[in-house]
Amino acid sequence: MVRFSNNIIGLLNFLTFLLSIPIVVGGVWLSKHGSTECDRWLDKPVIAIGVFLLIVSLAGLIGACCRVTWLLWLYLLVMFLLIVILFAFTIFAFVVTNKGAGEVVSNRGYKEYRLGDYSNWLQKRVNNAKTWNRIKSCLQSGKVCTEFHEKFLNDTVNDLYKENLSALQSGCCKPSDECNFIYENPTTWTKTANASLNNPDCNAWDNDPNTLCFNCQSCKAGLLHNVKTAWKKVAVINIIVLIFLIIVYTIGCCAFRNNRQDNWKRY
Incomplete structure (x- = not known):
């Protein structure tokens, strides 16, 4: 038996x-x-x-x-x-x-994300050019910022500031608040002379829908925030x-x- x-x-x-x-x-x-x-x-x-x-x-x-x-x-x-x-x-x-968490911004419904707040191991992964280009391609083909643009197109700048944006929307689809750009629509901002020189993301921003802030440190940090959340659940x-x-x-x-x-x- x-x-x-x-x-x-x-x-x-x-x-x-x-x-x-x-x-x-x-x-x-x-x-x-x-x-x-x-x-x-x-x-x-x-x-x-x-x-x-x-x-x-x-x-x-x-x-x-x-x-x-x-x-x-x-x-x-x-x-x-x-x-x-x-x-x-x-x-x-x-x-x-x-390590790592979004930074609360005064009078904003969303958080902003800094790459330096996350672990060195995770930072090295997204700072690798080949790896980031593949991730960036995925974000672009996934239409993260296209949906962001369509969803908040009718918002005024004050309306946008009150929105509860996701980490990727905050980090990749709009410039950092520190840049002091002039708002036209959710994915179109005019650079100003008093833009922050201490934040490299202000230079990296471009209104081209295929560029936006996909090359920004904040975009990498927004992705790592999602990775961190997912890995916690996986663990x-x-x-x-x-x-x-x-x-x-x-x-x-x-x-x-x-x-x-x-x-x-x-x-």
Whole structure:
């Protein structure tokens, strides 16, 4: 009679196997039909995750249900490494996102963002020209500032100042308040002689819809604010996944022991 732990491992890996198929198909679809560089950039990671889940789930399924001890041993080894990696990433995510927050501006409904407020590791990532050009392309194709322009087109300057803008809208789609530019519409501002010389973003701003403040430090900071928020959520989810993986790993160890005992009995 197949033991309970083998049944559980077999069932869990069968479900994982089923889950891996649409992930692989989705990655292949993105590579063929992705309309933007952002979409196409995602295809390889998605395919890699899908193939990884497919192989590991097959190893666990066959190892548990067919009593193939060496496959179950390989499955447990991969699971152990996955637990270690996930634990390390969770700690890392908390460390690199412990700094940085939007700066409250007097009489404004939004915050402004400074690149220097975030961790050095995150700053290095967005200061890499190749990386930032790819991110900038994604922001432009995602029409972040086009939607910003359309949404607040009828606002006066005072109306705009009261809006609760997102980090990307505040950092990438309008100049810093410190620049003292003259407002024409949400994405068109006239530079003035008394613009701040201490803020390089004032020079980087351009009314061209493809430029705006996409080359500004504030835009990079706005992106990092979103990254920080997302990573915090991911880290919390990782803790839940870690608990689940440890439980599965423990059940897998029981199934591995059952396989070894059955092999000893045969001989």
